[in-house]
Amino acid sequence: MKIVMAASECIPFVKTGGLADVVGSLPKELAKLGHDVTVILPKYSVIPEEQQAEFSRGEEIPVPFAEKMVSSALFTTVQHEVRYVFVEHDGYFGREQIYGQADDGERFAFFSRAVLAVLQNREYPADILHLHDWHTALIPFLLEKDHRYKDLQGALKTVLTIHNLQFQGVFPKELLTASLQMDEQYFNEQGVEWYGNLNMLKTGILFADKVTTVSPSYRDEILTEQYGEGLHPLLQKRKADLQGILNGLDTSFYNPATDLAIEMEFDYTSVEGKGVNKRAVQSRFGFRQRGDIPLLTMISRLAGQKGIDVLKETLPGILEKNDVQFVLLGSGEEQYEQFFQKLATDFPGKAAVYIGFDEPLAHLLYAGADIFLMPSHFEPCGLSQLISMRYGTVPVANKTGGLKDTVHEYDAAQQAGNGFLSDFSKGDSFDDAIQRALTMYQQSSHWDKIKRNGMQGDYSWSRSAKEYAEVYAGVAER
DSSP states (O other), rough: EEEEESSBBBBBBSSSSSHHHHHHHHHHHHHHTTTTEEEEEEETTTSHHHHTTTEEEEEEEEEEEEEEEEEEEEEEETTTTTTEEEEHHHHHHHOOOOOOOOHHHHHHHHHHHHHHHHHHHHSSSSSEEEESSSGGTTTHHHHHHHHHGGGTTOOOEEEESOTTTTTOOOEHHHHIIIOOOOOOOGGGGGEEEEEEEEEEHHHHHHHHHHHESSSSHHHTTTSTTSSSSTTTHHHHHHHGGGEEEEOBTTTTSSSSTTTTTTSOOOOOTTHHHHHHHHHHHHHHOOOOOOTTEEEEEEEEESSSGGGGGHHHHHHHHHHHHOEEEEEEEEOOOOHHHHHHHHHEEEEEEEEEEEEOHHHHHHHHHHHSSEEEEEOOOOOOOOSSHHHHHHHTTTTEEESSSSHHHHHOBBBBTBBOOSSSOOOGGGGGGHHHHHHHHHHHTSSSSHHHHHHHHHHHHBBBHHHHHHHHHHHHHHTTTO
């Protein structure tokens, strides 16, 4: 099957979050299954120069946008049997940041037109066009309603994946009528309109042949008013075409047995190597280098979704009442950064903070910590809990979205389970879940079992890629 993906980011070229991990990993697994896979991306100037040096410049394509035909050059490269096509437009993509610009709506509306122009080029034929998040969600609408794409209509089927429903791409009406030159008749509540604006994600949900989410539980959650971000009535109407597929993990990149970023490699048969990494973390942050002190960590964007408010209530008490150590790696809202900085000041030798992101340090923390904290209020999938378990670090998480699908409460009698859970929907305390973990930590035989249960789990993309292939086949048969 010929599959084309379009997205705003993709490792190893450009990344701001988990979207890039998915778009970087899934195509490689699909290619292993024998599919012909192409990924279309904006050619950002922030893509490292050494990578751009490997790109081959192709022809220029005409892109209809804002009453003009914009000429845009294409660049290509092939990695892991996946073809990558980059759309050049220095005015839109030659910037230091890929998001957070005043004209984001215009930039990604242009990219949507460019994706369809690439497909019309016929050098990149497709049976399935797989789109990711709001940045490309206009494409199914344009494909169906714009006469320019008659040659693609019918044969090309679309799948839209929602990575986080909270981000919908809401912009003024003029983006539809002026920039995209689409008729005003589509701007209504039954169409693309959303409280007087154009809602890109709503448009994609309305017009895509199939809609997926990044975990089965998140799929069920967004059908409700609590998690539906105002789009739950539309999602309920499309319920039959809405499917949850759990994200996987790049198990070659996140592999404690071969990871050169950590102090000592290890696997589930040699978990003693984990202690070497723990001492490396303790040394780096000036903690006492003792193996019997539980080391807790969190690696996260610091935002309300991630449950930082919960940690503000629980962490000071945990540090005060228990002989534990804690390290945060992350950045985000200033109020939350200040909280963790004050925590480190209030508990010297027990708490430390690194504001920002450092990939090698992240790997060392995954490898060296005992407990990983994820008190998210909602989590479409989450990768951190998967990485932590692969590195023998036990997650303590809230029971929501992908966390619910991957973290299972440890049952001492059955010696089954890989972590500890709170359930905010039932009023369960995150503090209680941490305390259960700390109690079990003192029982070495059980703690060793929990670690091994987590490390032996299947978190690879191979399983998820097969599910996506089944989705594509079903859509193609319509």
